[in-house]
Amino acid sequence: MEDAFRPGIVDALEPARLRLIVELGRRGSVSAAAEACNMAQPSASKHLKTLEAALGCKLFERDGRTRRLTDAGRIVATHAARVLDTFEAMGEDLRALHGAEQGTLALAASTTPGSYVLPSILQCFADRHPRVEVDVVVGSSRWVAERVAHRDIQLGLAGEVPWPDGVVAEPFLDDEVVGIAAPGRLAIRDGRVAAADLAELTLLLREGGSSTRAVAEQALARVDYAPAKRWELDSNETIKRSVAADLGIGFVSRLVVEDELRRGELESFTVRGAASMQRSVYLLRPDGRELTAAERAFVETLCSCCATSVAGCAVPAAA
Numbered sequence: 654m655e656d657a658f659r660p661g662i663v664d665a666l667e668p669a670r671l672r673l674i675v676e677l678g679r680r681g682s683v684s685a686a687a688e689a690c691n692m693a694q695p696s697a698s699k700h701l702k703t704l705e706a707a708l709g710c711k712l713f714e715r716d717g718r719t720r721r722l723t724d725a726g727r728i729v730a731t732h733a734a735r736v737l738d739t740f741e742a743m744g745e746d747l748r749a750l751h752g753a754e755q756g757t758l759a760l761a762a763s764t765t766p767g768s769y770v771l772p773s774i775l776q777c778f779a780d781r782h783p784r785v786e787v788d789v790v791v792g793s794s795r796w797v798a799e800r801v802a803h804r805d806i807q808l809g810l811a812g813e814v815p816w817p818d819g820v821v822a823e824p825f826l827d828d829e830v831v832g833i834a835a836p837g838r839l840a841i842r843d844g845r846v847a848a849a850d851l852a853e854l855t856l857l858l859r860e861g862g863s864s865t866r867a868v869a870e871q872a873l874a875r876v877d878y879a880p881a882k883r884w885e886l887d888s889n890e891t892i893k894r895s896v897a898a899d900l901g902i903g904f905v906s907r908l909v910v911e912d913e914l915r916r917g918e919l920e921s922f923t924v925r926g927a928a929s930m931q932r933s934v935y936l937l938r939p940d941g942r943e944l945t946a947a948e949r950a951f952v953e954t955l956c957s958c959c960a961t962s963v964a965g966c967a968v969p970a971a972a
Contacts, residue, residue: 665707671733681719767791777958793862809937812864824933835899855901856880869904872928
């Protein structure tokens with residue numbers, strides 16, 4: 654449309670209004686969007702009406718008790734998020750230019766890298782960039798990918814799952830999912846066990862959305878493995894403790910059980926005939942968004958420290 658940006662329209666696209674439409678898409682209500690933007694609801698409603706009038710199209714509509722973005726609203730929200738990201742990156746770069754690198758870096762990590770990889774990387778990052786605060790949240794790989802796609806989080810670390818639109822995923826760590834059992838529980842030969850030997854045991858699984866679980870289930874499907882019972886547990890630690898107590902068997906990242914295997918508290922195995930349980934752990938970032946100075950610093954730290962502190966790192970130290 655030739656008149657899409659007629660005189661005066663840019664004045665209506667102020668950051669507060671752009672943030673409102675982004676939060677409305679994320680939260681599904683004007684009141685929740687207003688709260689996220691530290692704004693009174695009547696003021697938020699007025700700003701949204703101003704934005705609709707300036708753009709000449711309806712941006713959202715009622716859907717039961719919620720508000721749903723229209724096609725036009727989704728287009729505006731997508732570009733608004735990019736504009737806001739650019740503003741944030743500009744501020745970060747200006748601070749870095751004057752030797753005042755600071756701010757907050759928001760990271761999300763799935764359970765395995767969040768617990769067994771990220772701590773050593775963050776120690777290295779803190780030593781190099783002491784003025785940057787870091788917020789970390791941990792969830793399933795699918796949850797992490799969704800948070801990055803929605804731009805709720807700046808960077809993510811996760812195992813491989815189907816990536817949602819809007820996510821760029823780059824592998825940085827090679828990993829393997831292995832079976833674990835209490836010592837002496839299974840007849841393990843050459844590190845392998847027949848699927849039939851597992852049939853009467855309880856399978857201890859991670860929650861839905863876990864990359865570890867997805868990798869194990871895909872591999873075990875090849876040998877038609879059907880356990881007697883399945884228990885779904887919410888953490889690797891719970892699975893490890895339950896397996897050590899001989900409540901069943903589990904499948905976890907080798908990173909998770911290195912110490913227990915070394916001390917002889919657990920035994921690891923692969924399933925004869927099953928597909929490989931090799932996988933990658935990925936660095937996730939929003940597509941079409943420039944990294945801020947703090948985010949670039951974290952990626953540089955990840956590349957340089959990972960190779961020296963994490964077995965299986967797949968990025969060169971000088972990347």
